[in-house]
Amino acid sequence: MNKSVLTIIVPCYNEEEVLPETVKELGNILTNLIEKDKIDSKSKLLFVNDGSNDQTWNLISDYTKRYNYITGIKFSRNYGHQNALLAGMNLAVNFSDMMITIDADLQDDVNAIPKMVEKYYEGYDVVYGVRNSRKTDTFFKRRTALAFYGLMKKLGVNLVPDSADYRLLSKRATEGLLAFKERNLFLRGMVPLVGYRATKVYYARKERFAGKSKYPLSKMLHFALDGITSFSIAPIHLILYLGLITVAISAICMIYVIIEKCLGHVVSGWSSLMISIWLLGGIQLISISVIGEYIGKIFSEVKHRPRYTIEIETYTNKMNKQS
Known part of the structure; x- marks a missing residue:
């Protein structure tokens, strides 16, 4: 087998609290794979510093x-998690046969890495790490995650x-x-x-080893919105349907008003008028x-x-x- x-x-x-343990655990996995002749001795850990403001x-x-197998990239400022992953792949693809992406917080079980490597040698180009349960999540996070996946499907x-x-x-x-060039x-x-x-x-997902989550509710909502609007124009179709329904309801109300006027049942409609204005105003703002x-x-995208x-990069050197 070619390595x-x-x-x-x-x-x-901002991973200074967890980074020493991350280096230890990932370093052990990498060196064990090298010692067992599963991967080439040129294999590396590549840490991408996404504009941290601590000692990361x-x-x-x-x-x-200190370690020949550890390399790093330093961004000039914070560009976001997805761009950090992409930057690492952009560099590593020139020298690597396979790349594994993993967060620094150690919630994803590093012991799944050897299994991924085995799947690669079996001929798979993409190996997804999938958590076998969501026991470590709150009830709210479990339900919203299921709702998000259901909506995307x-x-x-x-x-x-x-x-x-x-x-x-794989490479x-x-x-x-x-080859995908979008910025979003x-x-x-x-x-x-x-x-x-x-x-x-x-694999079984763990609790965060140290530090704080970098994905609070606001970021999770923004991330979900990005996912929806980057891959579907269904929300725009929804606006069309909402507009058609509103027009239909307005037509029914207009017919009702005309009938009531013909029958002489004229009643002051201030409340219903205000509700209608606020409802339509809200629909318009959402749209x-x-x-x-x-x-x-x-x-x-067009800019x-x-x-x-990248401010500093040690991987290529x-x-x-x-070589």
Whole structure:
């Protein structure tokens, strides 16, 4: 069996509390795979510092000097989790045969990595890490997650339920993903569009080892909205249907008013008038907001600004030295 080069890509944003343990656990996995001749000795851990304002980059920089298999990227500012993943893949694809992306918080079980590598050698280009339960989630998060996956399925978006950004991609699958040029990234929906043979590896999700979650409710809602508007125009169709229903109801009300006037039943309708004004005003504002979301995406896409700016990068230098 020819040994392939693996790069494990880890986006980091203010992870100074958890990073030492992350380096320890991922380092053990990587070195064990190398020692067992499962992967090439050129395999690396690539930490992408997404504009952290704590000691995250200082720790990464120190680890790159202490361990030959650790490399890093430092963004000039915070560009977001999805861009951090993409930056890691953009660099690693030039030197790697397969790439695994995993968050730094250790909630995703690192022991699934060897299983992913085995699936890669079995001929799979995409291996999704899928959690086998949601026991660690709150009731609210479980219900909203199920609702989100159900909604995306109805909208025709092919997502893998209970999988996040913990996955393995082969070199050609990564190249296919990088061919997508949109700036509004929703990798969970983009990866299935690449195609190729795919499978799943199941694992138990853990509690966060240390630090705070980088995805509070507001960010989760924004992320879900991005996913919906990046892959479907169904909300615009919904506005059309809402408008047609409103017109139909208005026509019925108009007929009712005319009949009542002909029968001489004229009653003061201040309350109903105010309710109608507020209802229609609310519908109009929601409709404008939905359309504005799509226009905003067009605005950001047509400018073709860089997705991110790299201030410091050690990955290429280390790979070139070993070539």
